[in-house]
Amino acid sequence: xxxxxxxxxxxxxxxxxxxxxxxxxxxxxxxxxxxxxxxxxxxxxxxxxxxxxxxxxxxxxxxxxxxxxxxxxxxxxxxxxxxxxxxxxxxxxxxxxxxxxxxxxxxxxxxxxxxxxxxxxxxxxxxxxxxxxxxxxxxxxxxxxxxxxxxxxxxxxxxxxxxxxxxxxxxxxxxxxxxxxxxxxxxxxxxxxxxxxxxxxxxxxxxxxxxxxxxxxxxxxxxxxxxxxxxxxxxxxxxxxxxxxxxxxxxxxxxxxxxxxxxxxxxxxxxxxxxxxxxxxxxxxxxxxxxxxxxxxxxxxxxxx
Numbered sequence: 001x002x003x004x005x006x007x008x009x010x011x012x013x014x015x016x017x018x019x020x021x022x023x024x025x026x027x028x029x030x031x032x033x034x035x036x037x038x039x040x041x042x043x044x045x046x047x048x049x050x051x052x053x054x055x056x057x058x059x060x061x062x063x064x065x066x067x068x069x070x071x072x073x074x075x076x077x078x079x080x081x082x083x084x085x086x087x088x089x090x091x092x093x094x095x096x097x098x099x100x101x102x103x104x105x106x107x108x109x110x111x112x113x114x115x116x117x118x119x120x121x122x123x124x125x126x127x128x129x130x131x132x133x134x135x136x137x138x139x140x141x142x143x144x145x146x147x148x149x150x151x152x153x154x155x156x157x158x159x160x161x162x163x164x165x166x167x168x169x170x171x172x173x174x175x176x177x178x179x180x181x182x183x184x185x186x187x188x189x190x191x192x193x194x195x196x197x198x199x200x201x202x203x204x205x206x207x208x209x210x211x212x213x214x215x216x217x218x219x220x221x222x223x224x225x226x227x228x229x230x231x232x233x234x235x236x237x238x239x240x241x242x243x244x245x246x247x248x249x250x251x252x253x254x255x256x257x258x259x260x261x262x263x264x265x266x267x268x269x270x271x272x273x274x275x276x277x278x279x280x281x282x283x284x285x286x287x288x289x290x291x292x293x294x295x296x297x298x299x300x301x302x303x304x305x
Contacts, residue, residue, distance in 0.1 A: 076276045080291060083205040084274055087167055088295030090204060094130045094155050095268055095297040097137030101145040106182060107305045110266055111139065111149050114226045115187045120214030128157040128226045128268070129190055131181070135171055135202075148178040151193065159208055159222030160201060161194055167205040167224060167272070172198050209273040209290040223273035223290075230266050242305055253300050264303040270295040 041049075095112060102108045111131020116123045131149040133139035139153065152173050160166040175198055179189060193199060208222035232250040240246040243259040256263035276289045 077291075080207055080274045080276050083207060084272065084293040087204040087272070088270060088293065090169070091128065091157055091268075091270060092295065092297040094132045094137060094157075095299055097130075097132040097140050098299060099131050099133065099139030099142060099145060099149070099153075100301055101131075101147065101149060102304070103146060103148060103180075108144060108301065108303055109181055110299060110301055111154075111181060112228065112266060112268065112299065113181050113186065114228050115190045117191065117221070119221050120219055122213050124213075124221050125226050126158055126221060126224050127190060127194070128270075129181075130155045130157075134173070135169070148180050151175040151177050151179055154179070156190065156194070157204075157226075158194065159224060160203070164210045164220050164222040165206060165208045165275075166203050167208055167222065168201045168203050170194065170199050170201055172196075173200065174198055205272075205274065207274045207276075209275050225271045227269045228266060229269070230264060232262070232264065237303070237305070261302050261304045263300055266299040266301070268297045268299070270297075 098111045100108055100110055111129075113129045114125050115127035115129060116125045117127065118124075131139060131153055132155045133142075133153050135155060152171070152175050154171070156170040158168065158170065160168045172193060175193070180186065183189075208224060210220050210222055213219050213221060232252065236250055240250065242261075247259075247262075248257055250257070250262065252262040253265035254263060272293050272295075273290050274293060276291060
């Protein structure tokens with residue numbers, strides 16, 4: 001039914017009429033006017049509301065995505081740092097537990113050595129051997145031994161041969177064979193031991209960056225490197241005689257020496273490259289997410305020729 005506005009007897013529009021002031025205000029508020037009519041949003045208003053809502057959704061979605069990405073990145077960084085710190089601290093502790101031995105006419109020898117693997121023509125010093133007495137250490141407290149170390153007293157750190165992304169601690173508790181760190185067959189014995197079934201592995205880290213040095217699964221190596229430096233060096237000691245001025249002029253640790261001995265320092269340096277992502281890229285591609293970590297451990301002992 002259509003509503004018509006008629007003038008009153010005074011020639012004015014009635015106050016209660018839908019055409020009057022109250023009716024106009026009611027229509028603007030979206031409320032029914034006197035005649036029951038209802039006013040809604042216009043098409044431009046609806047389009048503007050949809051546009052604003054879409055824009056806000058895009059902004060909020062971007063913020064949520066950025067927050068999630070930042071949280072994931074921070075979480076991975078924390079995990080990588082924790083694994084690296086724990087691994088380097090474990091190695092440092094075992095180096096401090098290394099024992100000394102002297103047999104026959106040989107000089108005093110610390111039970112610490114680095115063994116290299118040759119992969120695809122590249123020599124990689126990625127195996128650390130420590131005569132610590134086993135996983136619980138304690139060999140350093142026994143003083144200088146007059147016997148050779150036994151394999152079940154060794155602790156070995158190297159990338160897992162079956163999974164190069166893992167850094168593992170290896171022991172062979174049931175192998176009681178003696179081993180000489182000065183022997184020419186020491187490296188080959190250790191490498192053969194790593195491929196045997198009598199060893200036990202304990203993972204320290206599972207995020208080692210890998211490199212493909214040769215075709216096949218055996219050509220992939222984990223990115224960790226060990227280096228040992230000794231002062232004075234073996235060549236410097238061999239060039240002089242005990243008790244001479246040249247002997248006392250060697251760079252002994254803290255300048256401590258006597259006519260037939262001296263305080264020698266061994267320094268182990270460790271460098272490892274870890275991936276911040278759980279899913280690492282292919283071994284042949286560069287990685288922008290890998291982070292380097294460095295560690296060192298010092299070991300001092302009295303050298304006697």
